[in-house]
Amino acid sequence: MAAIDKALAEIESRELGDKIVYQQYADKYNVSRSALSRRHRGISRSRADYTADKQSLTPHQELELVRYITKLTKQGLPPTREMIRNFLSEVAHQQLSESWVTRFINRHEIHLISKWTSAMDRTRHLADSESKYRLYFELLHGKITQYHLEARDIYNMDEKGFLIGLVGRSKRIFSRRQWEKKEVRASLQDGSREFLTVLACCCADGSSLPPALIYAAKKGAIRLSWVEDIKAGEHEVFVSSSPTGWSNDDRKLDRLVRTAVTDSHQYEVRKLRSSVHHLSVQNELLKHKVDGLEEALQHKKKHKKKGKALDLQQRQKYHGGAVLWSPRKLREARAREAVRERDETEEKLQKAQAKKQRKEAQLQRQVELEQRRVERQRLKEAKELERAEKAIERARKVEAQHQKKTIQQAQERKRKASQVTLSSNKRQKRASAAQAGVQTQDEPSAAPPRVTSRGRNVNLPQKFR
Numbered sequence: 001m002a003a004i005d006k007a008l009a010e011i012e013s014r015e016l017g018d019k020i021v022y023q024q025y026a027d028k029y030n031v032s033r034s035a036l037s038r039r040h041r042g043i044s045r046s047r048a049d050y051t052a053d054k055q056s057l058t059p060h061q062e063l064e065l066v067r068y069i070t071k072l073t074k075q076g077l078p079p080t081r082e083m084i085r086n087f088l089s090e091v092a093h094q095q096l097s098e099s100w101v102t103r104f105i106n107r108h109e110i111h112l113i114s115k116w117t118s119a120m121d122r123t124r125h126l127a128d129s130e131s132k133y134r135l136y137f138e139l140l141h142g143k144i145t146q147y148h149l150e151a152r153d154i155y156n157m158d159e160k161g162f163l164i165g166l167v168g169r170s171k172r173i174f175s176r177r178q179w180e181k182k183e184v185r186a187s188l189q190d191g192s193r194e195f196l197t198v199l200a201c202c203c204a205d206g207s208s209l210p211p212a213l214i215y216a217a218k219k220g221a222i223r224l225s226w227v228e229d230i231k232a233g234e235h236e237v238f239v240s241s242s243p244t245g246w247s248n249d250d251r252k253l254d255r256l257v258r259t260a261v262t263d264s265h266q267y268e269v270r271k272l273r274s275s276v277h278h279l280s281v282q283n284e285l286l287k288h289k290v291d292g293l294e295e296a297l298q299h300k301k302k303h304k305k306k307g308k309a310l311d312l313q314q315r316q317k318y319h320g321g322a323v324l325w326s327p328r329k330l331r332e333a334r335a336r337e338a339v340r341e342r343d344e345t346e347e348k349l350q351k352a353q354a355k356k357q358r359k360e361a362q363l364q365r366q367v368e369l370e371q372r373r374v375e376r377q378r379l380k381e382a383k384e385l386e387r388a389e390k391a392i393e394r395a396r397k398v399e400a401q402h403q404k405k406t407i408q409q410a411q412e413r414k415r416k417a418s419q420v421t422l423s424s425n426k427r428q429k430r431a432s433a434a435q436a437g438v439q440t441q442d443e444p445s446a447a448p449p450r451v452t453s454r455g456r457n458v459n460l461p462q463k464f465r
Contacts, residue, residue, distance in 0.1 A: 003029040007036055057092055060277035062104065065091070066111050068285055073175040081114070090288040091281055113176040151204035158200055210236045217241035221309035222325060224337055232327035239325050401455040 007029040011020060022040070026033040038044040057065075065087060072079055079087070081101050088104065089096045105112050144154070196216075201209040215226055227239055325333075450458040 004031045004036060004039060007031055008040060011040055057088065058277065060274055061091055061281050062108065064278055064281040065104075066108050068281075069112060070175040070178075073178050078117075078175075086292075087285060087288065091284045109176075111176055154204040155209075156202050156204070210238060212238040212240060215239070215241045217309075222330070222333070223309055224334065227330045227334070230327050230330055232331045235327055237327065239330060398453060405451055405455050 007025045011025060014020070020040075022037045023033050025031075026036050035044070065084075068087070069079060069084070081098070084104070085096055085098065085101045088101070105114060143149070197214040199212040199214065201211075203209075213226075215222070217223065222239060222241055230237060230239070450460070452458060
């Protein structure tokens with residue numbers, strides 16, 4: 001602890017109400033009186049605190065990240081430099097450079113070490129056993145000696161699995177203690193991805209057999225995308241398949257703790273500050289982990305697509321169910337697949353043309369139906385107009401005929417009356433004329449003839465007269 005820090009600790013430990021004489025403490029610890037006064041009143045701060053505030057992460061946050069890396073190493077998942085950069089950027093809420101990661105590792109070289117390593121499948125790590133390896137080779141050497149086997153009689157067939165989308169070697173950051181004790185020397189990888197196996201068969205005399213590729217597929221299917229780069233006569237390989245890939249908030253919290261607490265050198269205060277940084281960093285790391293898992297899941301769903309299975313004609317002979325296809329067979333299958341795709345393309349074109357023709361015919365029929373409907377509407381309106389004109393003309397004729405008939409009837413009544421008067425004065429005597437005149441006046445006058453609405457006379461039957 002620096003002398004000025006000791007002076008500050010003694011000042012903080014005094015009893016309440018005691019007068020502070022800064023010169024006395026400055027002389028005791030051989031420090032500047034003004035510097036001690038400014039530090040105690042919070043006007044200035046130490047160089048270490050100033051440097052920590054200028055850094056992207058505080059020392060507490062960096063120590064928390066070191067603990068997190070140690071925890072990952074114990075789980076067999078040592079992070080890469082890019083992963084550490086993502087961790088630190090997530091906590092600092094800003095994008096950090098690659099050189100910052102290097103400086104971080106150098107600052108904590110007591111706890112961290114960077115090494116190249118190859119990944120090991122998790123299931124293989126669980127099944128790895130030194131005793132089993134020893135028993136196997138003891139049995140192998142025993143059988144070679146027992147049966148006097150020569151080099152030309154000994155073949156070794158080994159398989160190597162590849163997880164599609166993962167590289168073989170990567171640079172990882174390990175816990176130095178676990179690396180030096182050889183507790184963890186490799187990183188684990190997820191074995192649930194799509195898997196590809198290579199079979200290599202070598203003889204003890206130096207010769208070898210063509211390799212074989214085994215893909216994961218159901219019912220022995222071979223997809224076209226797997227073998228599209230294999231050429232017959234150029235590549236000597238067999239293909240098969242089986243059913244079996246810091247933080248601004250932290251600074252605010254730290255400032256809150258410094259403001260709320262008067263004595264910043266108490267053990268409880270230091271413990272509280274450390275707990276706040278611990279919870280904040282853990283929260284950011286867990287959030288980053290969840291986001292990474294969700295992104296990986298979305299990436300897997302996005303790039304998941306199905307390939308096409310080749311039409312491989314099975315052999316007549318049965319060889320126990322294990323079949324390896326040569327490049328010639330694959331070439332024939334690709335040719336059949338090309339013919340099938342061409343036929344499918346032609347069929348799709350024919351269907352598209354037929355569909356287009358049906359659609360054009362349907363549109364033409366709709367146009368014709370619309371034209372017919374418009375023509376029917378026009379004819380209907382013309383007929384209605386003609387019918388209205390005829391009705392008007394007919395009403396006009398009837399009215400004219402009524403007027404004419406009325407005039408004729410009036411003239412006929414006048415003519416008949418004049419004729420009756422003249423005939424009675426000439427042919428009868430005066431007495432007779434008087435009697436006849438009385439009788440004539442007593443008789444009712446004849447009713448006018450009845451006519452129809454069209455002007456025709458109506459002749460009533462005898463019984464209705």
